[in-house]
Amino acid sequence: MNKKLLAIIMLFIVLLSAGCAHFTKKKAAAPDKDADRVYAWISNLQLENGLLESCDGSNFVSLYENAMAAIVFSARGDAYGLRKAEKVLDYFDRNIGELKTSPGGFGQFRDRTGTPLNGIPHRWLGDNAWLLIAVNNYHAAAKNNRYSKLSSALEKWIRSLQDEKDGGLWGGYDQSGKQILKSTEGMVDAFNAVKGYDRFHSRILAYLKAGSWDPEKKAFLAWKEHEKYKYALDLHSWGYCAFPGMPIKTLDQAAMFITTKAASINGLDVTGFCFDLDHDSVWLEGTGEMIVAYRSAGEDYTADFYIREMEKVISPSAKDPALAGLPYATNPGTHYGEGKLWDGVDKNLSLASSAWYLMAKMRYDPMRIGRKKGIPKKDMFWER
Numbered sequence: 001m002n003k004k005l006l007a008i009i010m011l012f013i014v015l016l017s018a019g020c021a022h023f024t025k026k027k028a029a030a031p032d033k034d035a036d037r038v039y040a041w042i043s044n045l046q047l048e049n050g051l052l053e054s055c056d057g058s059n060f061v062s063l064y065e066n067a068m069a070a071i072v073f074s075a076r077g078d079a080y081g082l083r084k085a086e087k088v089l090d091y092f093d094r095n096i097g098e099l100k101t102s103p104g105g106f107g108q109f110r111d112r113t114g115t116p117l118n119g120i121p122h123r124w125l126g127d128n129a130w131l132l133i134a135v136n137n138y139h140a141a142a143k144n145n146r147y148s149k150l151s152s153a154l155e156k157w158i159r160s161l162q163d164e165k166d167g168g169l170w171g172g173y174d175q176s177g178k179q180i181l182k183s184t185e186g187m188v189d190a191f192n193a194v195k196g197y198d199r200f201h202s203r204i205l206a207y208l209k210a211g212s213w214d215p216e217k218k219a220f221l222a223w224k225e226h227e228k229y230k231y232a233l234d235l236h237s238w239g240y241c242a243f244p245g246m247p248i249k250t251l252d253q254a255a256m257f258i259t260t261k262a263a264s265i266n267g268l269d270v271t272g273f274c275f276d277l278d279h280d281s282v283w284l285e286g287t288g289e290m291i292v293a294y295r296s297a298g299e300d301y302t303a304d305f306y307i308r309e310m311e312k313v314i315s316p317s318a319k320d321p322a323l324a325g326l327p328y329a330t331n332p333g334t335h336y337g338e339g340k341l342w343d344g345v346d347k348n349l350s351l352a353s354s355a356w357y358l359m360a361k362m363r364y365d366p367m368r369i370g371r372k373k374g375i376p377k378k379d380m381f382w383e384r
Contacts, residue, residue: 032361034311034314034324035357035358035361035362037314037316037322037323037324038314038324038325038326038354038357038358039072039076039358040322040323040324041317041323041324041325041349041354042069042072042325042351042354042355042358043073043084044317044319044320044323045069045351046069046084046087046088047112049091049112049113049114050087050088050089050090050091051066051088051091051110051112051114052065052066052069052088052351053112053351054350054351054352055325055344055348055349055350055351056317056318056319056348056349057319058348059111059112060109060111060117061109061110061111061112061114062108062109062127062351062352063106063107063108063109063110063124063127063128063130063131064108064126064127064130064352065351065352065355066088066091066131067088067127067130067131067133067134068130068134068351068352068355068356069084069085069088069351069355070085070088070089070131070134070135070137070138071085071133071134071137071355071359071364071366072355072358072359073085073088074134074137074138074140074141074142075137075141075358075359075362075364075366076362077141082138082141082142085134085138085141085142086138086146088134089134089135089138089146089147089150091114092106092131092150093147093149093150095114096149096150096153098116098121099128099150099153099154099157100153103123103173103177104123104157104160104173105121105123105124105125105128105157105172105173106121106123106127106128106131107121107122107123108121108122108123108124108127109121109122118175120175121175122172122173122174122175123172123173124171124172124180124186125158125161125169125170125171125172125180125183125186125187125189125190126171126183126185126186126189126190128154128157128158128172129154129158129186129189129190129192129193129194130189130193131154132151132154132155132158132193132194133189133192133193133366133367133369133370134366135147135150135151135154136151136193136195136369136370137366137369139151140369154193155193155194155195158190158193158194159194159200161190162200162203162204163182166207167203167204167206167207168182168187168204168207169182169186169187169190169204170182171183171186172186182207184208184212184220184221184222184235185222185232185234185235185238187204187207187208187212188208188220188235188238188239188242189238189242190204191204191205191242191243191370192238192241192242192243192367192370192371193370194370195370195373196373197373197374197375197376201373201375202379205375205379205381208220209381211224212224213381213382215381215384217231217249217253218246218247218249218250218253218382219231219235219236219239219249219250219253220235220236220239221235222235222336228276228277228278229276229277229336229337231253231256231257231276231277232275232276232336233254233257233273233274233275233276233283233286233289233290234286234289236250236251236253236254236257236290236293237251237254237286237289237290237292237293238289238293238367240293240296240297241292241293241296241365241366241367241368241371242367242370242371243371243375243380243382244371244372244373244375244380245380245382245383246382247382247383248297248299250382251290251293251294251297251299254273254290256277257273257274257275257276257277257279257286258271258272258273258274259271259272259273259274259279259280259281259282260272260282261281261282261330261331262330262331263282263312263313263327263330263331263346264327264330264331264332264346264347265313265315265327265330265346265347266312266313266315268312268313270282270284270309270310270312270313270330271306271309272284272286272287272306272309272310272330273286273287273290274286274333275334275335275336276336276337278333278334278338280331280333280334281329281330281331281332281333281334281341281346282329282330282331283328283329283335284310284313284326284327284328284329284330284350284353284357285328285350285352285353285356287306287309287310287356288310288353288355288356288357288359288360289356290306291303291306291307291310291356291360292356292359292360292364292365292366293365294306295360295363295365296365296368303360306360307357307360307361310326310353310357310360313326313327313330314326314357315327315349317349324349325349325350325351325353325354326349326350326353326354326357327345327346327347327348327349327350327353328341328345328346328348328350328352328353329341329345329346330346331346332345332346
């Protein structure tokens, strides 16, 4: 073959390749205005001391919700997000004395200055476990071990709650200093939060298997003595995400909580999940938790449907219309059990709901890190 013909052929191949590359090149992803506005609202909630109020001007600060905010900031992974996460975690790191003061644990609720409500903290296992999950997520995103002392202190306190008799975990301590009863939810959170797999973890699994697991429905029990409230939504979403190899049937069973309600904030019908079988409201935070679980299970079609439902209630902040968030529930009703939800639950923007919406949009599962435990097959009772 002469050199001129070879050169023509090579030029043709190069042009053809360039043309194919042109036609197959993906368009840049369009900016997600809804998610950006919600992220901006959460960012704007942060006070100088690092804490975030549950909603604009509420003077109410939740340990759990601050853990959620730190996770969302860490999930973004950029310098701005990591700095925002550090401001949250720095607050608890500075105040580690509260965690270490008998009977231990960080208080569940406080005001915007950090003072525990009513002066004496209610120290709940689940919220402290979520703070440890937030630290784990920050360390993974920032690729450092900045909060190792905080992590160690949280783990030590969580481990101290294990009942030597049966392996279950006490739920913490109430304001009188009395131990809180054992809770399936708290144990699921703690199992995932404390890294690795040792006797602490194996004894939790033995406890859950014996009294908190429905082998037929492949679901955890919240209150086995009460038929109507035997199951709770977050034990399906978090129950699925907290453990490796959990069957998809665990999520399928959550269909029992599906309901449709008109949102007080704009009148639109929203389909989502209730807290329990009362079916008296759509719990928007819990619906976000289910979307994260569906993403982890590869159920993207279902996840996309419920994201669209949540986006129906994204609403502007009264302080700044450029910012937006989601309320906690579509309408007044009851939370898990028969207790009434608080005033404004359907109108005020909620840090909890907004954080889980963002994790759902980012396809970010905060429990993924804690699933890497190397659990022996013989202990994974949910796979049988």
